[in-house]
Amino acid sequence: MSTLFKKLRIHQVFGANTNVGKTILTTSLVRASAQRGKKVFYLKPVSTGPLEDADDNHVNRYTGKYATLISSECLFRFDEPVSPHLAVKMKGADGDAPSDEIFVDSIASRIRHHAKDCSNLAHMYVETAGGVHSPALSGTSQADCYRPLFLPTVLIGDSQLGGISTTISSYESLLLRGYNVDAVVLFRDEYYRNWEYLKPYFAERGIFLETVPPPPPQLANPAEDFLSTDNYYESLVTEDGEIQGIGSVVDHLDTCHVQRLQELESMPRRALDSIWWPFVQHGLVKGGKDVNVIDSAHADFFSVSNKTALEDASSNQSILAPQYDGSASWWTQTFGHAHPSLTMAAAKASGRYGHVMFPQAVHLPALKLAERLIQHGPGKGWASRAFFSDNGSTGMEVAIKMALRAFALRQHPSLKNDEKKELGILGLKGSYHGDTIGAMDACEEGVYTCEWHNAKGFWFDPPTVGIKDGDVSISLPASLTSIPHSESVKAESLTWVYEVENRLHTPLARAYAMYITRALEALKQRGGPTIAALVLEPLLMGAGGMLFVDPLFQRVLIDTVRGRRSGSSSQWSGIPVIFDEVFVGLNRIGMESSGPLLGVFPDISVNAKVLTGGLLPLAVTLTSKSIFEAFLSDNKAEALLHGHSYTAHPIGCEVANETLAMIDKLALSDDWIAAQGRWARDNGQPSSVWSLWDPGFVTAVSKLPQVREVMTMGSVLAIKVQDHAAGYTSQSAQALFNVLNLVPSEDGTLSVAPGGAPFGVHFRTLGDVAYFITSLNTGESVIRSIEDRIWTTLTST
Incomplete structure (x- = not known):
């Protein structure tokens, strides 16, 4: 992941195309840094072609009087002078390409190695190959391959015919991937004069842009060519020690x-002075160290400010x-942060429509x-x-x-009319449907509600599913x-719990039906609100405490309020049923929708x-035809008079289409397939539920003394700790797991992120x-x- 050091200033060099002078200009930057007395590290991650033509060899050859400062x-x-992805293939059967992760890890490792040796400010330049989208060793575009490193960038522009277009296109490609382009540098070609257009652009x-005189033409005689080139580099340094063009770039x-360092250091205090965070008690925020400064994000990781290293002037971390x-x-997050496919989908719709x-x-x-x-x-x-x-x-x-x-x-x-205003919602205790007033009114009173909240309805206390001590x-x-004298029912297996149709004729199903029926009759007898809709978070209630509700209970509840066994019907019956799948929907818990598992739509x-x-x-x-027809008439006032300025904004819709297509492939x-296999039945048959979390790990955690129960589905893992003062305001789970936020020492073996660095959670x-x-x-x-x-x-506490 992204690295930033006080004593090592690193820049990555991209070229707008091949043959734009990327190595010449990078060598100039290296010499300019050395001229200022800096130790300079030059890294060419991948080189193709003969050694004598290699870029790192060129830098070594033309270090001049600064040889002791340049590495x-x-x-x-x-060996083959072709694109890196082809060079790997041409190497033969044993030349399989290193993965992007290995490639990036190798670069990050060298950066960390050099950073440890810096006693004073040093400079480092990482030169890529070819153009911005030239393939890396794996065939991935360089722009995507290098992105986890998130190094500040110098773009070498194209000074030749067509170079205006390639330079701008390369810049926009980097911009779409979030790169910080600190400078654009190109040769000052007096014929095409591309800089005259590009500088104001x-x-x-x-964006800072600087030009440099072009190098002399290559000479046939190697000795003469070396002298000519060396004189060119030397000519960039004037008598007063300033370097033309390139010196201003280095500065x-x-x-x-x-x-960038100053901004990272100031952000916590500025945030404390200007931002009101959601779901945060500011009275418990003790100062800047409690503020998580996110510099960037990629895949599953934030890149956050290491406050200890930032405050330590001598730190090489x-x-x-x-x-x-x-x-x-x-x-x-579905595919991690900053996924290029989603970014491109957003850019496509933004360029075509904006909002309409x-x-x-x-x-x-x-x-x-x-x-x-x-x-x-x-x-x-x-x-x-x-x-x-x-929003949800x-x-x-x-x-x-x-x-x-x-x-x-x-x-x-x-x-x-006054009775319509008092219609009530039927739901489950612990439910949460959002923080707007109407959504709050569809829940019982709790920590999320406010002074205007007017809980309208009745909420059942639901039975929940969990793994306790391995069972x-x-x-x-x-x-x-x-169910007398019983606080829990031991299940045959997790699969059995979610085979709802097979459980409909069990004693527990009959007990659920009797309980629901009696509760609704009692509500009616005591003059409770007229129940007009059933609102459920199917299978898993998130904000209420990650409550995995017994699916049989929800199925019986739906059947009861509909007055029939659920099945296909063109008309709603009893009361309308709403599924809030904002959290669980679209495979968050391993299924696109909970309807097929519950056996009810x-x-x-x-x-x-x-x-x-x-x-x-x-x-x-989404709504059925019969619900839609309730608003269908010739009277405008009977329409659904509800909307948002950004209703169906094209950018969101285009990104959603791309997301769903990517999920289809991911399935x-x-x-x-491997994860589903780990959760298969004992006979090897697929289970109705599965998780990306390992079943052996989940079972083992459930047996620990400080753990009350564990549960998982899809991408979700919930661990309930032993706490006699349980509830939303409890700090027990936060206190127990707080150490996860800490970054392990670099010599540790656990928790290594892409790029090879240890990470916090x-x-x-x-x-x-x-x-x-x-x-x-x-x-x-x-x-x-x-x-x-x-x-x-958990085992260290």
């Missing part, structure tokens, strides 16, 4: 380095350290997304319409509006008195979070519950490292 090296060398974007790069995003950034008005209009990204969700996605088999909004909470408010209107219409004219059990609430459902891969906010409320990947807690969520494509090695860290933490 040059190459990591991967190939980059100046408008705040600018030093300034950029200092400014990196100012930045990798930190695993253990909550998938509030459950949103949506009422009574259509654009292709929204149409394709609606059709995909209805015909092939979570709405398959029951949904007929898709309503767009901007507002998507749920839309769903509640739809359900209440449909119910009121069916009961009309028996319901008076799967169903914990029953005290209100389920129809909702009348309305909401998807968000995973929908756009975590890149930007978008929500879709067939070797990693998912950023995680969130819900009172006595610590939860960890991966992206859907998190690599097995990373997950095993997280498991090792969790295990070490």
Whole structure:
């Protein structure tokens, strides 16, 4: 991951194309740094072609009088003068390409090695091969391959015919991947004069551009050519010791380095002075050290400020350290941070549409997304319409509006207007549907509600599923008195718990039905609110404490309120059923939708979070035909008068389409197939539920004395600790796992991020519950490292 050192200023050099003078200009930078008395490290990660033509050999040859200050090296060398990915293949059967991870790790290792030797400020230049998108050894574009390092960049522009276009295109490619381009350098060609156009172009974007006189033509005689080239490098240094053009670049790069350090140092205090964080008690934030400064993010990792190294003037440690995003950034990340496919999808729609008005209009990204969700996605088999909004909470408010209107219409004219305003919601204790007022009103009173909150409805205390001391059990609430003297039911297996159809005729199912029926009858007898909709977070209630609800209970509840065994029907019955799948939907828990597992479809459902891969906010409320028809008439006032300025914004829709296409491919990947195999039944048959977390690890953790229970599905792992004062305000889980935030020492063997650096783990807690969520494509090695860290933490306390 990204590295930044006080005493080692590092810049990566990209070229706008081949033959733009990248090595000549990098050599000039190296000599300019040495002229200023700096120790200089030059690194050419991969070189192709004869040794005598190698770029690192060129730098060594032309160190001039600065030889003692300059060190040059190459990591991967190939004899054939072709693209690196071809050079690997041409090496033969034993020449398999190193993976991008190994390649990046090798570069990061050399950077750390050099940083340890710096007693004063030194400079380092990492020169790439060819153009920005030239293939790396694996065939991956260099722009993507080098991205985990996130090194500040110097772009060598193209001074020849067509160079304006290639230079701007290369800059935009780097910009789309988040690179900081600190400077653009190119030869001052007096015929094409590209710099005259490029200088104001980059100046408008705040990018420093400098030109350098072109080198002399190559001479046939090697000795004469060497002398001519050496004189060229020497000519760049004037009598007063200043270096023409290149000297100003070096000074600018030093300034950029200092400014970045100063900015990282100042950000915590500036944040404390200006930002009001969500879900944070500012009275518990003791100072800048409690602020997590995120410099960048890539894949599953943040790159965060190492405050100890930042404050220590003599430190040779990196100012930045990798930190695993253990909550998938509030459950949103699907393919990790800054995935180039999602970035390109966003750029495509932004360039084509920006944002456009949506009422009574259509654009292709929204149409394709609606059709995909209805015909092939979570709405398959029951949904007929898709309503767009901007986040999960507002998507749920839309769903509640739809359900209440449909119910009121069916009961009309028996319901008076003031009675319609008091319609109630049926749900489960611990539910959470967002922080807007209407979504809060659909939950019982709790820590998330506010003064305007007016809980409208009734909430059942649900039975939950967990693994305790190695055994799967169903914990029953005290209100389920129809099962005397029993607080839990031991399950045959996790698979058995989620085979809902097979459990419908069990005594527990009958007990659930009796409990639900009696509770609803009692509510009616005491004059409770008229229940107009059932709102559920299927299978897993997130913010309420990562509660894995017994799926049988939810199925029986749905069947009861509908007054029939669930199945396909063109009309909703009883009361409308809403599935809040903002958290669990689209494979977060290993399935696209919970309906097939429960054996029942909702009348309305909401998807968000995973929908756009975590890149930007978008929500879709899916609804059945009969719900839609409740609003269908010739009267404008009877329409669904609800909307958002950014309804169906094309950028979000395009990113969502790309996300869903990538998930479809991921479902067939070797990693998912392997994970599903680990959770297979004893006879090898697929299980109805599976997880990216290892079953042996989950079982072992459940047996530890400080752990009350563990549960996992898909990418989610929840660990409930032993705590007599359990609840959202408890600090027990945070205190127990706090050590995970710390970065292990570099000589440790656990938790090594891509790039070879040890990493900390950023995680969130819900009172006595610590939860960890991966992206859907998190690599097995990373997950095993997280498991090792969790295990070490729990067994060391």
